Amino acid sequence: MSMQTRMWKKLNHPQKNDEAVREAAQLLLDQQVVAFPTETVYGLGADATNKQAVQRIFEAKGRPSDNPLIVHVSDRAQVESLTTEIPPVAAELMDAFWPGPLTLIFHSNGAAAENVTAGLGTVAVRMPDHPLALALLKAADKPLAAPSANRSGRPSPTTASHVYQDLDGRIAGILNGGSTGVGLESTVLDITADIPVILRPGGVTKEDLETVLPRVVVDPALAGGTEEAPKSPGMKYKHYAPEAPLWLVEGKDSFFAETLAACKARGERVGIIASRELADAIDHDRIIRCGSRRHLSEVAESLYGALRAFKEADVDVILCESFPETGVGAAVMNRLNKAAEKKVKDQ
Numbered sequence: 001m002s003m004q005t006r007m008w009k010k011l012n013h014p015q016k017n018d019e020a021v022r023e024a025a026q027l028l029l030d031q032q033v034v035a036f037p038t039e040t041v042y043g044l045g046a047d048a049t050n051k052q053a054v055q056r057i058f059e060a061k062g063r064p065s066d067n068p069l070i071v072h073v074s075d076r077a078q079v080e081s082l083t084t085e086i087p088p089v090a091a092e093l094m095d096a097f098w099p100g101p102l103t104l105i106f107h108s109n110g111a112a113a114e115n116v117t118a119g120l121g122t123v124a125v126r127m128p129d130h131p132l133a134l135a136l137l138k139a140a141d142k143p144l145a146a147p148s149a150n151r152s153g154r155p156s157p158t159t160a161s162h163v164y165q166d167l168d169g170r171i172a173g174i175l176n177g178g179s180t181g182v183g184l185e186s187t188v189l190d191i192t193a194d195i196p197v198i199l200r201p202g203g204v205t206k207e208d209l210e211t212v213l214p215r216v217v218v219d220p221a222l223a224g225g226t227e228e229a230p231k232s233p234g235m236k237y238k239h240y241a242p243e244a245p246l247w248l249v250e251g252k253d254s255f256f257a258e259t260l261a262a263c264k265a266r267g268e269r270v271g272i273i274a275s276r277e278l279a280d281a282i283d284h285d286r287i288i289r290c291g292s293r294r295h296l297s298e299v300a301e302s303l304y305g306a307l308r309a310f311k312e313a314d315v316d317v318i319l320c321e322s323f324p325e326t327g328v329g330a331a332v333m334n335r336l337n338k339a340a341e342k343k344v345k346d347q
């Protein structure tokens, strides 16, 4: 597979009749795939009602076909066009959190292509909070299936150049909207059960959901330690892997410093991903700072860029700080646990 990938100029105030947006929409109507920014990460879009177009997403990413896709919409009518019914709880959640980083699982009416839903009978839908994503959705006038626009297994892209690194020559085009804001993917919430279940923690936190829902639970399979496979099929695959092995270090800053010293004593070249607080406390030259440990939204925003920053040629191992699992920290630690080859804990 090799094709010319269009890179349009960065759009700061996108409209649905901008030339770049119209060209990208036309490619989508021609069953091609186009990457676009959302408020979470860049997505790789295709017409969600067209099986052949959706197939191209799986080919471009190298994605396993049993992993279903999120359908992006720009209005409620498109939600109705994809689902058997919109339960009252969904209406409340959409009022509270859309557009925004919350994906809802509905019963599918079969309008989404079968490879979008992986034959599950349900369909994942969200309305992204990004002017360029919304302009593209309106110009194409189709719901768009869009997974994160990375090669399968890699960290999700938070800039157009991350998309280019992974998918140049494999997709029809990339719309550039600069850096994404949230930095981690949407929360996936299953509302087909009596009690809503968080299948993937994300930008809308459990605490946020509890302001609207009387009860919400986290899929027990996410915590690990159970025999059950996670209900969100994508959660079982290796994910977000940087080029060098990542060790997730848990303990006091002094324990992190000891772990670093032990690596150096073995002659290993070490890269570090740390909060500014930890970075200030240790003496090392290859550190990527990912915001403050007291402001976990900063960590979320910069995490994927940090995971992409260390190249195989430069480091033997990446040591990464562990963060509290409150608020968006739950999503940060979910991704880091998946990215990690090994966890190192203070005894």
Ligand code: TXA
Residues within 6 Å of the ligand: 038, 040, 041, 042, 043, 044, 067, 068, 069, 070, 101, 103, 105, 117, 120, 122, 123, 124, 128, 146, 147, 148, 149, 184, 185, 186, 187, 188, 199, 200, 231, 232, 233, 234, 235
């Ligand atoms: O923020 C996001 O959600 C980004 C942007 C581009 O919108 N998209 C994204 O898509 O992260 P993706 O494909 O990388 O992740 C989709 C997740 C996977 O874990 C998948 O298994 C789950 O949603 N999913 C999709 N449809 C589902 C369904 N019907 N039932 C359960 N899980 C589903």
Ligand code: MG
Residues within 6 Å of the ligand: 147, 148, 156
């Ligand atoms: Mg993904």
